[in-house]
Amino acid sequence: MEETNSQFSNFEAQSQKLPNATTVLVLGILSIITCCCYGVLSLLLGGVGLYLAKKDTLNYQQNPQAYTNYDNLKIGKILCIIGIVLGVIYLLYMIWILSVIGLDALQNPQLIEERIREITGQ
Secondary structure (H helix, E strand, O other), X not given: OHHHHHHHXXXXXXXXXXXXXXXXXXXXXXXXXXXXXXXXXXXXXXXXXXXXXXXXHHHHHHOHHHEOOHHHHHHHHHHHHHHHHHHHHHHHHHHHHHHHHOOHXXXXXXXXXXXXXXHHOO
């Protein structure tokens, strides 16, 4: 029994957390939350998160037994990718809105209504 406890405590001493796993997770969450900020902030946060995730993935692949929180890193990478995709979709939507309605109409509600009527044919 004593030998088992010493092996377990030895394993705990050797295993450590990946340095950027929590940061990648937070950046992924923020990337999804900020996708409606014209898409740009989401792309930036998701890109930084993926860059940090790549560095930690390389560390993990070199010595998988030394790290304990690889699941957080995988989840963070998935959230960063989702945030980037949502950011791109929203950015494309905003570009489409600006090309259809125009920048001048965004500050004039009556002009927006006129342009929407022209588009819909009413």
